[in-house]
Amino acid sequence: MIILYDHIISLLIVGVIVLLLFNVQQRAQQSSIERTMMYNAKKHTLDLASFLERDLANAGFETPPVEQAVLEHNTDADGITDTLQFWGVGASGERTRIAYGVSVVDTFRTTFRQMELVLPLYELRRYERRGPDFVRAGGSAPTLTRFRVDLRTSGDGVADLETVQRFRLRFANAVLPDFNSDKYLKGYRQLHWGATVSSPSLRVTYEF
Amino acid sequence: MTETMLAFVALLLVIFFSMSQQRNIVETERELASIELEVLANAVGSDLMQSIAAMPFDAATRGEEATVNPQNPDLNGLTPTAEFGAANNCLVADECDDLDDFDGMGPAIVGFEVGRDEEDNPLTFNFSVTGEVTYVDENGVPTDARTWTKEVTLTVDQEVTLNETKYLLAPVVLKRRFSPQWGS
Numbered sequence: 001m002i003i004l005y006d007h008i009i010s011l012l013i014v015g016v017i018v019l020l021l022f023n024v025q026q027r028a029q030q031s032s033i034e035r036t037m038m039y040n041a042k043k044h045t046l047d048l049a050s051f052l053e054r055d056l057a058n059a060g061f062e063t064p065p066v067e068q069a070v071l072e073h074n075t076d077a078d079g080i081t082d083t084l085q086f087w088g089v090g091a092s093g094e095r096t097r098i099a100y101g102v103s104v105v106d107t108f109r110t111t112f113r114q115m116e117l118v119l120p121l122y123e124l125r126r127y128e129r130r131g132p133d134f135v136r137a138g139g140s141a142p143t144l145t146r147f148r149v150d151l152r153t154s155g156d157g158v159a160d161l162e163t164v165q166r167f168r169l170r171f172a173n174a175v176l177p178d179f180n181s182d183k184y185l186k187g188y189r190q191l192h193w194g195a196t197v198s199s200p201s202l203r204v205t206y207e208f
Numbered sequence: 209m210t211e212t213m214l215a216f217v218a219l220l221l222v223i224f225f226s227m228s229q230q231r232n233i234v235e236t237e238r239e240l241a242s243i244e245l246e247v248l249a250n251a252v253g254s255d256l257m258q259s260i261a262a263m264p265f266d267a268a269t270r271g272e273e274a275t276v277n278p279q280n281p282d283l284n285g286l287t288p289t290a291e292f293g294a295a296n297n298c299l300v301a302d303e304c305d306d307l308d309d310f311d312g313m314g315p316a317i318v319g320f321e322v323g324r325d326e327e328d329n330p331l332t333f334n335f336s337v338t339g340e341v342t343y344v345d346e347n348g349v350p351t352d353a354r355t356w357t358k359e360v361t362l363t364v365d366q367e368v369t370l371n372e373t374k375y376l377l378a379p380v381v382l383k384r385r386f387s388p389q390w391g392s
């Protein structure tokens with residue numbers, strides 16, 4: 001009886017230890033995956049920021065003063081800039097019309113202030129006008145949670161299509177695992193970017 | 209007795225292994241938080257660098273009253289290194305009028321709003337930014353002599369109060385070189 005009792009206790013201890021090790025190992029593996037995801041998201045965020053800043057810095061390229069350089073701009077009720085169109089520099093290095101379109105491509109659920117929310121994920125699509133049509137030429141991954149471009153004057157006042165001299169850019173990129181739409185995520189990380197970009201071509205006076 | 213000792217050693221090994229893994233997990237969490245802050249710090253520095261890029265190269269090349277210009281490209285007319293920054297002691301970009309005014313800048317505190325907290329207050333991370341400007345020679349080496357290239361270095365670090373945790377493991381350093389934009 002005592003031997004049987006010893007065996008049962010040993011088995012219990014071994015079971016607990018194996019479970020503990022399995023749990024720790026699984027958490028370590030998850031942590032390693034999170035790290036890889038974060039580095040990918042960081043690279044994507046910095047690449048997107050660099051590409052957007054270069055694009056916006058070229059806005060109005062070779063546009064005569066009598067012509068409008070920024071052609072279309074709209075920010076929706078959720079604060080997402082869904083349309084932006086301007087004269088810029090295309091892949092060929094020539095003056096081209098550039099258009100941005102931002103739309104919801106996926107959703108995920110999370111809890112905020114004890115309320116369950118369905119949060120949209122956006123994708124930025126960039127187009128260049130080649131001939132009569134706009135052709136897809138770059139964009140972001142479908143992980144944006146915020147994208148806003150405000151038109152500003154050189155003194156940082158609010159500007160319209162005719163008076164714009166700078167762009168105030170803000171976006172956030174969610175760090176998310178591959179998942180099915182509408183998945184519940186208890187917590188998620190975001191990488192934020194913001195910069196105010198001046199375009200020399202949109203300046204009224206030139207300084208050197 | 210032997211069995212008890214073996215069991216004890218096995219238990220110790222498991223505890224050490226578990227603790228080591230837990231420490232790795234905590235370190236990874238810190239690293240991830242640092243990356244989030246690193247991207248923000250990069251944005252803050254990049255934004256300021258954009259403002260700096262819009263500044264005239266030198267006080268002597270500024271505006272219509274410029275004394276050094278394509279007709280008079282005189283290096284000796286540029287601001288000497290000894291007179292960088294201190295002239296108007298500018299602490300933030302708005303108070304500077306040309307590139308070298310940013311030398312010795314700060315630490316200037318710049319906030320970056322990332323959203324709203326549970327009570328709908330802005331959630332802002334603060335960064336301290338310091339600036340350094342030097343002339344660089346044709347090999348890209350900093351020099352005290354006047355040249356047609358200035359290098360601006362911005363160091364962005366997380367600004368924390370006594371009760372806050374510093375997540376940014378190392379300051380972000382941004383460098384950019386500028387020359388007068390005279391064109392051809």
